[in-house]
Amino acid sequence: MSEYLTPGEVAARFDVSHDTLRYYERAGVLGVVERSTSGHRRYRSADVELLDLVRCLRETGMPIAALRTFADLVRAGEGTVDERIDLLVEHDAQLGERIEVLTARRRHIQGKIAYYRSLRDGSAG
Structure with a gap:
């Protein structure tokens, strides 16, 4: 991966819209994304790694508030590893x-499918 990815590259990689990326920024999940001198967003590898995990957690039902908490813990550094583990263990249990x-x-x-097939095929009863 090059040093930076454009919003288009990140959106394509994760099959999300630009609006979704901006939403994650506004919601505090991605935090402040760096900008080029021309003002365009550019995502670092750390942003992309976090987004990969965020998408996994979101697709498995983690609420945005919990995602924000998790992202804050990641950004806070190594001293929050135990809290991150606790949050992920709780999410895993709920999942x-x-x-x-x-x-x-x-x-x-599947039982209903089998039942209706048996009706259709005349083997019920």
């Missing part, structure tokens, strides 16, 4: 619970 619920619901749906 595990959601996966269990979704798995049970998926089994229910």
Whole structure:
């Protein structure tokens, strides 16, 4: 990766819009993104790494407030590792619970699919 990425390159890499990138900045998740002398945003590798983790956490249901807290902890440095671990452990536990619920619901749906196929195929009863 070059020293800096443009907003377009970052948006393409993570399949997000420019508006999403600006939202993450305004929400305090990305913090202040550096600008070139011409005023254009330019993302450093640390910004891109954080955004990669932020997208993972967001796609797994972490609320923006928690993302902001996590990003603040990352920016605060090595002294916050235990707090970051705690936040991620809590999120992982919540994610595990959601996966269990979704798995049970998926089994229910698959049972209905099998039932309706049996009706269609005349093998019910």
